[in-house]
Amino acid sequence: MNTQREVDEFVKNGHREYLPHVSIDSVIFGYHDQQLRILLLRWRGLEGWGLPGGFIRRREPLSQAAHRILQERTGLEDLFLQQFHVFGDTPYRVRERSPEEFIEKYGLDIGHDNWLFERTLSIGYFALVDYSKVTVRTDFFTDAYQWWEVGEIPPLLFDQNEEVEKALATLRLQIYHQPIGYNLLPEKFTIPEIHSLYETILGKELDQRNFSKKLLALGLIRKLDERRAIGPHRSPYLYQFEKEAYEEALKQGIVHTY
Amino acid sequence: MNTQREVDEFVKNGHREYLPHVSIDSVIFGYHDQQLRILLLRWRGLEGWGLPGGFIRRREPLSQAAHRILQERTGLEDLFLQQFHVFGDTPYRVRERSPEEFIEKYGLDIGHDNWLFERTLSIGYFALVDYSKVTVRTDFFTDAYQWWEVGEIPPLLFDQNEEVEKALATLRLQIYHQPIGYNLLPEKFTIPEIHSLYETILGKELDQRNFSKKLLALGLIRKLDERRAIGPHRSPYLYQFEKEAYEEALKQGIVHTY
DNA sequence: ACAAAAGTGTTGTCTTTACACCCATGG
DNA sequence: CCATGGGTGTAAAGACAACACTTTTGT
Numbered sequence: 001m002n003t004q005r006e007v008d009e010f011v012k013n014g015h016r017e018y019l020p021h022v023s024i025d026s027v028i029f030g031y032h033d034q035q036l037r038i039l040l041l042r043w044r045g046l047e048g049w050g051l052p053g054g055f056i057r058r059r060e061p062l063s064q065a066a067h068r069i070l071q072e073r074t075g076l077e078d079l080f081l082q083q084f085h086v087f088g089d090t091p092y093r094v095r096e097r098s099p100e101e102f103i104e105k106y107g108l109d110i111g112h113d114n115w116l117f118e119r120t121l122s123i124g125y126f127a128l129v130d131y132s133k134v135t136v137r138t139d140f141f142t143d144a145y146q147w148w149e150v151g152e153i154p155p156l157l158f159d160q161n162e163e164v165e166k167a168l169a170t171l172r173l174q175i176y177h178q179p180i181g182y183n184l185l186p187e188k189f190t191i192p193e194i195h196s197l198y199e200t201i202l203g204k205e206l207d208q209r210n211f212s213k214k215l216l217a218l219g220l221i222r223k224l225d226e227r228r229a230i231g232p233h234r235s236p237y238l239y240q241f242e243k244e245a246y247e248e249a250l251k252q253g254i255v256h257t258y
Numbered sequence: 259m260n261t262q263r264e265v266d267e268f269v270k271n272g273h274r275e276y277l278p279h280v281s282i283d284s285v286i287f288g289y290h291d292q293q294l295r296i297l298l299l300r301w302r303g304l305e306g307w308g309l310p311g312g313f314i315r316r317r318e319p320l321s322q323a324a325h326r327i328l329q330e331r332t333g334l335e336d337l338f339l340q341q342f343h344v345f346g347d348t349p350y351r352v353r354e355r356s357p358e359e360f361i362e363k364y365g366l367d368i369g370h371d372n373w374l375f376e377r378t379l380s381i382g383y384f385a386l387v388d389y390s391k392v393t394v395r396t397d398f399f400t401d402a403y404q405w406w407e408v409g410e411i412p413p414l415l416f417d418q419n420e421e422v423e424k425a426l427a428t429l430r431l432q433i434y435h436q437p438i439g440y441n442l443l444p445e446k447f448t449i450p451e452i453h454s455l456y457e458t459i460l461g462k463e464l465d466q467r468n469f470s471k472k473l474l475a476l477g478l479i480r481k482l483d484e485r486r487a488i489g490p491h492r493s494p495y496l497y498q499f500e501k502e503a504y505e506e507a508l509k510q511g512i513v514h515t516y
Numbered sequence: 517a518c519a520a521a522a523g524t525g526t527t528g529t530c531t532t533t534a535c536a537c538c539c540a541t542g543g
Numbered sequence: 544c545c546a547t548g549g550g551t552g553t554a555a556a557g558a559c560a561a562c563a564c565t566t567t568t569g570t
Contacts, residue, residue, distance in 0.1 A: 021278065086344055233549065
């Protein structure tokens with residue numbers, strides 16, 4: 001959605017293509033350089049940072065909509081993507097919107113009864129991606145993007161800081177039940193990398209010896225016969241996820257600590 | 259909603275009071291007689307069993323709507339009530355509805371463009387109640403209710419068997435993180451009662467000695483100096499939840515097995 | 517007295533935690 | 544040769560799992 005024509009059409013007639021009153025917001029976690037980051041977009045006009053999101057087409061399955069929105073934004077398919085909460089309690093999510101601001105900022109000629117001003121619940125999804133593989137696309141409403149460290153998220157538009165918090169809390173809980181990492185790490189990774197990923201997500205230190213023992217004991221990763229030369233020190237071995245064990249753990253669920 | 263007038267008003271003008279395209283479905287778990295049961299309603303006209311549910315008022319916070327719907331149906335307030343999933347993927351949740359059936363069965367005079375026939379996503383909530391305290395109200399659309407054992411749920415309307423499955427799966431996962439039981443049991447309960455509750459929820463046997471040791475070790479329950487005489491055998495002691503420890507566990511989350 | 521269910525401890529095994537030194541590499 | 548970070552094992556403590564007999568009570 002980049003041309004003025006497309007935007008006009010979306011604003012005026014979007015309710016014919018999309019369901020009103022419900023949107024999808026995505027908290028996209030990416031990992032790189034030992035940092036867990038979240039993709040935020042800068043909204044033109046509103047002059048603030050916010051989550052990527054979108055609407056559900058009238059005949060589109062919900063989860064397909066979530067995948068589509070992410071794919072349009074990042075180019076990635078087949079992500080780990082999961083619902084985590086529906087937001088509909090904060091004053092922003094209860095009120096109808098006031099259109100004046102919007103109209104003025106975007107210079108769009110729309111009436112007060114436009115579908116975009118109606119109360120809209122937001123279904124939160126979170127995704128895990130290897131962010132070196134992502135090519136972010138902006139559009140008419142967004143003029144910049146940035147990967148922000150989870151500890152340094154700026155004040156976001158609307159109630160979205162709350163959404164990010166909830167996504168993080170869900171991710172931390174999931175890590176005890178699912179072998180998270182497959183989608184956040186490159187295909188081959190080192191123990192220090194995955195170790196640091198888990199420390200970052202959980203926000204606490206994990207003993208390095210115990211950590212690798214545990215992962216290997218669970219059979220979730222396999223040591224390869226290669227190393228990665230990355231600095232003036234010993235080169236770490238590379239590992240891969242064991243696809244079958246991983247899928248199994250995803251399906252069955254697991255209960256464990258680290 | 260019981261009089262024909264009220265129903266007419268709801269069907270014709272409900273979209274002015276309620277958000278279209280989104281509904282709430284509640285899976286209400288009740289516990290009694292060593293059985294975990296779910297409250298189902300029999301829908302008049304459709305001649306089938308389904309979940310209690312309702313719509314969100316236009317200016318009503320989402321979680322307030324969930325509580326209201328439950329309160330209207332069961333008379334209970336202050337329940338443990340939690341979102342578990344948004345359903346929007348099944349064919350039923352993607353299609354617009356076909357109105358003919360509905361119109362014929364209820365004898366209502368409404369057009370094909372009525373708001374109730376539009377595609378509607380459903381936000382699933384589950385609740386935990388002590389079902390001896392519940393007084394169920396039926397209404398125009400429902401002519402009976404029944405508490406069904408979780409293992410014997412009949413085929414439900416629409417995609418609701420799936421919703422029940424998902425609620426159960428969520429409950430089983432939560433039990434490892436939260437001190438479930440407070441809302442399902444009477445204020446004072448016996449070890450055999452809570453033991454059986456956990457066995458029922460998890461669908462497996464739990465060693466009785468280990469189980470009570472664990473709960474006491476966690477400090478979640480306190481032994482009282484009373485017993486309950488319930489049969490031709492030794493009378494079990496009564497226990498209470500330790501409110502403070504319980505609240506703390508709810509907030510912090512816990513990770514443990516049974 | 518008997519049937520039915522409650523109460524109660526111990527032990528072996530497994531899991532978790534704590535902990536420190538040497539090794540490899542690049543500059 | 545030195546700074547940096549990677550790799551590795553063991554022991555103690557704690558958690559978990561398995562197990563069976565005695566007590567109480569109503570009929």
